[in-house]
Amino acid sequence: MSATQPSKATIYLDTNRMIGPISPLLFSGFTEHMGRVIYDGIYDPASPHADKRGLRKDVLAALRELNFRSIRYPGGNFLSGYCWLDGVGPRDQRPRRRDLAWQSIETNQFGTNEFMEFCKAIHAEPMLGVNMGTGTIQDAANLVEYCNAPVGTQYADLRAAHGYREPHGVNYWCLGNEMDGPWQIGHLEAAEYGAKAREAAKMMRLHDSSIKLILCGSSSAMMPTYPDWDRVVLELCWDRVDYHSLHYYAENRENDTASFLALSAEFETYLDTLSGVLRYVKARQRSTHEVYLSWDEWNVWYRARGSQQYERGGWTEAPHLIEEIYNLEDALVVAQWMNVFLRKCDVLRIACLAQAVNVIAPILTTRDSMLKQSIYYPFLLFSNLATGAALDVKVKAPLYPTARFGAMPLLDVSASYDETSDRNALFIVNRSLTESLTVDLCWQDRAPKRLNAVHQVAGTDPKAVNTFERPNQIVAVPVAPPPISDKTVTLTLPPLSFTAIDATLM
Numbered sequence: 001m002s003a004t005q006p007s008k009a010t011i012y013l014d015t016n017r018m019i020g021p022i023s024p025l026l027f028s029g030f031t032e033h034m035g036r037v038i039y040d041g042i043y044d045p046a047s048p049h050a051d052k053r054g055l056r057k058d059v060l061a062a063l064r065e066l067n068f069r070s071i072r073y074p075g076g077n078f079l080s081g082y083c084w085l086d087g088v089g090p091r092d093q094r095p096r097r098r099d100l101a102w103q104s105i106e107t108n109q110f111g112t113n114e115f116m117e118f119c120k121a122i123h124a125e126p127m128l129g130v131n132m133g134t135g136t137i138q139d140a141a142n143l144v145e146y147c148n149a150p151v152g153t154q155y156a157d158l159r160a161a162h163g164y165r166e167p168h169g170v171n172y173w174c175l176g177n178e179m180d181g182p183w184q185i186g187h188l189e190a191a192e193y194g195a196k197a198r199e200a201a202k203m204m205r206l207h208d209s210s211i212k213l214i215l216c217g218s219s220s221a222m223m224p225t226y227p228d229w230d231r232v233v234l235e236l237c238w239d240r241v242d243y244h245s246l247h248y249y250a251e252n253r254e255n256d257t258a259s260f261l262a263l264s265a266e267f268e269t270y271l272d273t274l275s276g277v278l279r280y281v282k283a284r285q286r287s288t289h290e291v292y293l294s295w296d297e298w299n300v301w302y303r304a305r306g307s308q309q310y311e312r313g314g315w316t317e318a319p320h321l322i323e324e325i326y327n328l329e330d331a332l333v334v335a336q337w338m339n340v341f342l343r344k345c346d347v348l349r350i351a352c353l354a355q356a357v358n359v360i361a362p363i364l365t366t367r368d369s370m371l372k373q374s375i376y377y378p379f380l381l382f383s384n385l386a387t388g389a390a391l392d393v394k395v396k397a398p399l400y401p402t403a404r405f406g407a408m409p410l411l412d413v414s415a416s417y418d419e420t421s422d423r424n425a426l427f428i429v430n431r432s433l434t435e436s437l438t439v440d441l442c443w444q445d446r447a448p449k450r451l452n453a454v455h456q457v458a459g460t461d462p463k464a465v466n467t468f469e470r471p472n473q474i475v476a477v478p479v480a481p482p483p484i485s486d487k488t489v490t491l492t493l494p495p496l497s498f499t500a501i502d503a504t505l506m
């Protein structure tokens with residue numbers, strides 16, 4: 001990859017040019033009963049790091065640091081065969097079951113109430129899924145009663161008998177998982193799913209009118225039914241739901257790093273298309289109701305994929321499934337993905353990194369230790385620095401050639417501005433494999449008072465990874481903030497880098 005124009009760029013910022021408020025739920029995660037996410041990852045009573053509930057204290061600390069605002073649970077494909085009653089009540093009476101989705105043994109030692117404890121421990125809102133595969137609309141409604149109703153009726157009293165007299169007050173509910181996928185247990189055609197989701201939503205809301213509901217959109221932009229699935233289910237459910245989901249897992253199977261590092265183009269197109277579908281359905285329905293997008297599964301996933309070895313558990317407990325090892329180029333793709341979240345925050349209001357621990361995750365565990373993978377660091381920086389509103393930044397950067405997307409700018413950028421604190425954060429990826437880039441940051445209205453910190457994730461080898469033996473190959477390191485000259489700051493970004501700048505404005 002080599003720049004075809006001089007290696008100099010300019011980023012223009014203006015706090016009047018706002019895209020919209022950044023929903024804190026863009027920094028959410030996902031934990032599925034799959035592989036070693038829950039068992040061995042979050043809940044492991046045999047670990048020296050376990051607290052008295054069996055939750056891993058080191059993992060909780062890392063997840064708190066990542067500042068996940070909400071966690072989606074219990075699946076994923078697991079959800080579509082799950083009976084939530086299996087996972088509540090005295091542990092010694094819970095059934096051991098065959099989980100058909102991942103061909104694993106589910107012990108049910110962790111269930112809805114343990115999940116609530118976990119969410120409290122990491123200060124995240126629970127986001128529960130209801131089973132729209134083998135589950136009925138009655139099961140879905142019963143779970144809302146169990147979680148959200150005051151005591152005095154069957155399922156609320158059952159919750160109290162299980163030790164939780166006060167309702168859990170779960171606000172966010174997913175109406176199934178990837179119901180468009182033929183692999184999904186109980187997969188439905190769009191019209192069938194739309195009708196079932198609509199009736200489930202009705203019953204769930206009759207229990208608690210305040211809940212927010214998330215409809216299953218397409219499970220990827222590659223589905224043959226995309227984007228028709230989205231139109232059909234939205235037409236059937238528009239007034240009953242608040243969010244519409246999308247999923248996507250990024251790949252670099254061809255080892256074409258130049259194109260891989262330009263994937264934000266694809267993420268944006270996906271959001272633009274679905275945003276168009278939302279507008280179309282809203283207009284057809286003559287509705288004033290708004291539905292927003294929820295990207296409730298996203299990450300890089302392709303190496304530990306597509307074979308029995310990775311995706312089938314051989315009927316064992318907590319098998320090692322899809323434990324993807326992340327490198328520098330993956331971290332740069334994750335950073336761009338989050339840039340896109342900010343740039344599209346007017347329509348995208350929820351995003352859940354899939355997943356939180358061990359399975360395609362920023363954290364890997366052994367029984368007694370924990371490793372932060374490369375993708376941990378961009379998530380950490382966005383989740384903690386991007387507050388307030390997203391700014392519409394103007395970027396002038398040299399182009400570079402990609403086989404997949406044609407000529408693309410060497411920089412991918414987003415910014416936030418929080419008027420309550422006058423904090424301004426900037427997130428910049430230099431996609432070049434070889435070229436440093438000198439960048440002028442030009443504030444057009446306000447001047448920066450000081451740069452509080454500059455953090456950088458960078459390296460020379462796009463395939464470099466962290467290991468238990470060498471855990472600090474790809475981490476966020478502080479960089480000395482460059483001087484401010486009037487309203488301009490000039491900094492040099494190394495190739496293959498992600499830089500997060502935290503500034504306070506005058």
Ligand code: AHR
Pocket residue numbers: 032034075076077078177178219297354355
């Ligand atoms: O995150 C792994 C799996 O990917 C989820 O179970 C499913 O929803 C998706 O296909």
